[in-house]
Amino acid sequence: NAGVTQTPKFQVLKTGQSMTLQCAQDMNHNSMYWYRQDPGMGLRLIYYSASEGTTDKGEVPNGYNVSRLNKREFSLRLESAAPSQTSVYFCASTERPGGNEQYFGPGTRLTVT
Amino acid sequence: KNQVEQSPQSLIILEGKNCTLQCNYTVSPFSNLRWYKQDTGRGPVSLTIMTFSENTKSNGRYTATLDADTKQSSLHITASQLSDSASYICVVRGAGQAGTALIFGKGTTLSVSS
Numbered sequence: 001n002a003g004v005t006q007t008p009k010f011q012v013l014k015t016g017q018s019m020t021l022q023c024a025q026d027m028n029h030n031s032m033y034w035y036r037q038d039p040g041m042g043l044r045l046i047y048y049s050a051s052e053g054t055t056d057k058g059e060v061p062n063g064y065n066v067s068r069l070n071k072r073e074f075s076l077r078l079e080s081a082a083p084s085q086t087s088v089y090f091c092a093s094t095e096r097p098g099g100n101e102q103y104f105g106p107g108t109r110l111t112v113t
Numbered sequence: 114k115n116q117v118e119q120s121p122q123s124l125i126i127l128e129g130k131n132c133t134l135q136c137n138y139t140v141s142p143f144s145n146l147r148w149y150k151q152d153t154g155r156g157p158v159s160l161t162i163m164t165f166s167e168n169t170k171s172n173g174r175y176t177a178t179l180d181a182d183t184k185q186s187s188l189h190i191t192a193s194q195l196s197d198s199a200s201y202i203c204v205v206r207g208a209g210q211a212g213t214a215l216i217f218g219k220g221t222t223l224s225v226s227s
Contacts, residue, residue, distance in 0.1 A: 042217030104156030
């Protein structure tokens with residue numbers, strides 16, 4: 001039981017490049033989330049998926065797209081990376097929407113030059 | 114505006130000492146309050162979750178308190194260990210909010226030295 005896994009762990013992009021961050025959970029959770037964490041700021045919600053087949057914007061969705069591929073997987077795509085998207089990205093899951101126990105992945109550290 | 118404020122921003126203590134971290138929030142209405150521990154380079158891990166009716170909840174050497182009237186919470190760490198060095202994040206969920214939005218504090222960075 002690996003919990004929440006994320007790939008890659010580290011990535012460096014040039015401005016304008018695109019990439020997809022992958023997230024998978026093996027806990028049979030219904031809800032999944034993408035956050036970004038920046039120095040001196042709390043985690044901020046980018047997008048979430050309350051259940052398979054649904055996605056909704058969070059606090060800071062601009063510049064990102066998501067896909068809930070199936071119940072296990074939730075990916076985050078940067079179509080045209082910008083330096084402002086340099087951050088640590090965390091994926092999380094809960095058993096149900098708003099569920100009390102939120103499990104986080106190890107994070108992806110992204111640098112955009 | 115819904116906010117979660119944590120203090121102090123950082124703290125250094127000697128191994129074996131106790132410490133208390135503070136969390137004040139303005140989220141309303143209130144559903145629950147969570148404390149997470151985040152080790153450097155890792156994702157946050159839940160320590161405690163408290164609802165409106167709970168005043169105290171413990172998890173080993175970690176004890177969280179909640180005063181819903183004053184909208185304050187504290188996390189007390191007893192007999193600190195080097196492994197307690199981490200960032201501690203207070204998170205508040207408002208009842209009835211659309212989706213699953215949580216309000217995250219900026220965290221308190223705790224350093225335990227020998």
